[in-house]
Amino acid sequence: MEFKQIVGRGTRLFDGKEFFTIYDFVNAYQRFSDPEWDGEPQPEEPCAICGEIPCVCKKPSLQPCPVCGQRPCICGKEPPEPCAVCGQRPCICPKKAKVKLKDGEAREIQHIIGTSFWNADGKLISAQEFLENLFGELPNFFKSEEELRQIWSNPITRKSLLEKLDEAGFGKDELKTLQKLINAEKSDLFDVLEYVFNSDFEPITREERATRAKATIFALLNDKQKEFIEFVLTKYVEAGVSELDQEKLPILLQTKYQSLEDAMGILGDVQNISSLFIEFQKHLYETKVA
Numbered sequence: 001m002e003f004k005q006i007v008g009r010g011t012r013l014f015d016g017k018e019f020f021t022i023y024d025f026v027n028a029y030q031r032f033s034d035p036e037w038d039g040e041p042q043p044e045e046p047c048a049i050c051g052e053i054p055c056v057c058k059k060p061s062l063q064p065c066p067v068c069g070q071r072p073c074i075c076g077k078e079p080p081e082p083c084a085v086c087g088q089r090p091c092i093c094p095k096k097a098k099v100k101l102k103d104g105e106a107r108e109i110q111h112i113i114g115t116s117f118w119n120a121d122g123k124l125i126s127a128q129e130f131l132e133n134l135f136g137e138l139p140n141f142f143k144s145e146e147e148l149r150q151i152w153s154n155p156i157t158r159k160s161l162l163e164k165l166d167e168a169g170f171g172k173d174e175l176k177t178l179q180k181l182i183n184a185e186k187s188d189l190f191d192v193l194e195y196v197f198n199s200d201f202e203p204i205t206r207e208e209r210a211t212r213a214k215a216t217i218f219a220l221l222n223d224k225q226k227e228f229i230e231f232v233l234t235k236y237v238e239a240g241v242s243e244l245d246q247e248k249l250p251i252l253l254q255t256k257y258q259s260l261e262d263a264m265g266i267l268g269d270v271q272n273i274s275s276l277f278i279e280f281q282k283h284l285y286e287t288k289v290a
Contacts, residue, residue: 117177120169127181130174131196137168138197145198152190153285154278155246188241190285207237213284220283221276224266229280231256244284249277 047055065073083091117130125133141161142148151157162172172189179185179192184203191203210233218226232252235243242248253263253273267273 117174118169130178134170135196137170138193141165145194148190148194148197149285153282155244155281159245190241206240209284210237216283217280225276228256228267229276244281249274
């Protein structure tokens with residue numbers, strides 16, 4: 001049997017193979033006399049396309065076309081229309097997947113290979129499982145969009161909420177990863193939580209949120225206060241909601257005014273500055289966005 005396998009493999013044909021040699025040191029062929037199997041080779045059939053033996057049809061190139069860079073070549077073909085979103089041809093938009101949650105509605109997330117999370121028990125879970133778990137846990141922290149706004153608009157209660165979420169396995173790093181998955185990196189983490197909680201909510205950018213709230217905020221401030229809050233909003237747009245943490249206030253004041261003493265000379269005492277910093281955030285998050 002092994003001898004016939006050797007012969008069978010040796011007779012396999014491919015381009016450039018014109019003959020093969022079998023060295024039979026023990027005359028094994030004498031034990032396998034089989035006219036049907038060992039007879040004369042059958043004549044080759046002509047190629048159905050070129051009619052030649054062997055076929056002389058032009059084989060497709062395995063290399064990319066030197067002109068269009070594609071394989072197979074697409075030269076001469078009508079190019080596809082550019083993507084309406086990214087403007088590229090072919091489209092380079094991140095692929096999205098829909099995750100259906102228990103409310104019966106789907107949330108769209110970008111499909112990023114290798115994205116995974118650790119849950120509160122230290123188990124590695126997928127992005128879909130993380131989203132499902134977060135959706136199931138959010139009602140334990142707030143019951144409505146309005147309650148979330150009230151919590152989030154105060155740096156003290158916002159910090160408490162983020163700490164509770166962290167203990168439940170939804171820390172800032174995980175929320176920021178989720179932020180990328182829903183294509184909301186320029187949005188507030190508030191928008192991330194609200195999007196998971198309510199499928200009808202459409203995240204907006206931090207810049208848009210700040211722009212919408214300025215008129216209401218500035219109507220209550222004097223020129224010196226406006227200048228400081230404008231500075232804070234710029235930092236918020238650039239870096240995110242962490243710039244609105246209570247712990248960031250001294251850093252913001254020193255960055256803007258070089259010293260706390262100079263800041264107090266312009267904005268008033270510590271209590272007034274702290275009140276200004278907390279109060280303006282209420283207006284930043286009070287506007288509902290459909």
